[in-house]
Amino acid sequence: TGTTDTTGGMDVCDPDLLDLPCLECIKASCCTQIVACLGDAACSCAYDCVTMGGDPVQCQSDCNAVNGVTNALLFCGQLNCANDCTPP
Known part of the structure; x- marks a missing residue:
């Protein structure tokens, strides 16, 4: 509950075949932080940037x-997904 996007679509933390490994890991490990992030305009901007392959920082x-x-989402990602999210 509380994890659907604003359009009432699929759960924002559900895996997507197009997800990069970093995003796949963050969705699995940091769903609570993603939901909070999407409620904040600046964080949502950064999240969208990362989903397009941008460097999180x-x-x-x-x-x-x-x-x-x-910061909470970034910290969660670094803590749980450093191997998947480190740029090559």
């Missing part, structure tokens, strides 16, 4: 998303 900076919600 650079996306956070580009979207001016240096706030608690974004």
